[in-house]
Amino acid sequence: MTGLTVRWHDEQLAVGLVPSSAAPVELGEAPIRARLSTAEGDTIVFAYRATIDVETRTGADLHIEGPFRALEVQGPLDFSLTGILASLLAPLAEAEISVFTLSTFDTDWVLVPAALTGAATSALTAAGHTVSAGAEYEESQ
Template sequence: MSLTLTVLPGEYAVAQLPGGRAVPAWATRGDLWCVLGAPDELSVVCPAGQVPGDVRAQLGWRALMLTGPFEFTLTGILASVLNPLRDAGVGIFALSTFNTDYVLVAATDLDRSVAALREAGHTVRE
């Protein structure tokens, strides 16, 4: 399966807050953000520059958007992207929306990620 992905501009962060906490305003700004609440934590993905210095976070992620939308009945969409990245030794953080998927890779792994995806037959727009 050949897909088209777009490298989004800017760097992102994956932050962790205590469970049960209200969603902070800084977490919901920008073109791409995600907040997921679980009993023991609140995870936030947002532009790196928005995360306060006193929040536990891993900075330096780049986002690749899969061009969708994809029907829920389709299988293997995310695997067709994740498997080449796995084979290239690239760690990921994946997000899904109703229409599409996003894959975050470390900024230091972006060039290697793009090369691996292109080698697997995908189109990557930078």
């Protein structure tokens, strides 16, 4: 896979596990928000700044990880493409950076612990990827 262009989003995110018995959670605004449901509960991705509010509104004992920063792969990506996530995750794994990944209809997202943003940028750049943020990314669209 040739080098990809990925963009850091500034908003810090959290990943939480909400028990199935808890009150529904409104995820609010963030560059990406998600709710994945299983019989055990909902895994949610939301703005880290809303952590206390989410805990209060659910009335449940939540398990929350974060803060994370989100990397968005420049898309749209065709469904027939292969190796997108593998090409990003391999250098991050080699640098011992754990991740949480999500895919939308037209692109992939990689959540990286916020404290490791610099190390992740270095690992991805060394692997031949272009890492950008803000206006630089928008202008390349």
